[in-house]
Amino acid sequence: VWDARLTSELVLLLMYLALIALWQAVEDPGRAARVAAVLTLVGTVNLPIIKFSVDWWNTLHQGESIFRAGGATIYATMLWPLAVMTVAMTLFFAALATMAMRNEIYRRRLRTLELGAAAAAASAAVAGAAVGAGARR
């Protein structure tokens, strides 16, 4: 069960869940982004481990079968759909990530505006109370 590729992918999943938990745990978005960025950078160490896990350890998973000297060992009827879907998924997630980033920028602008409006309303209330107190004297 503890195949090297599966286990390294499991570590990746756990790190992803930790990233989500970390992001949700810190209230200030700026601080949350910094902490999450650090964890993301640390997490990238896992990527080459996943990639080379099939070469470093003797596992049930097949060895390198695409980018290898002597050409790919996958049959063409599987290799081409794999290549097309890899490009398609990469482009789709690039588009999705760009849209989500725009949403996040809008969300932060919204938060800034709401905080500014709340602060302005609070200072106006304090000033109003001070004026009222002065008039009563």
Add this chain to the structure above:
Amino acid sequence: VNHAPFLIGSYAATAIVLAALLAWVVLDGRAVARRLAALEARGIRRRPEKGGAGA
């Protein structure tokens, strides 16, 4: 062995998940844009408008 049910099921499940992801991001964007527009309609902006800029 007939693999068609597995292949069609896999593609269908993937298509549903991707469509749901896309819908989530698009609807989230619209909701945030709507809230921003509502704030701007109340005169709450990031920077004060320059007086007579367009006049």
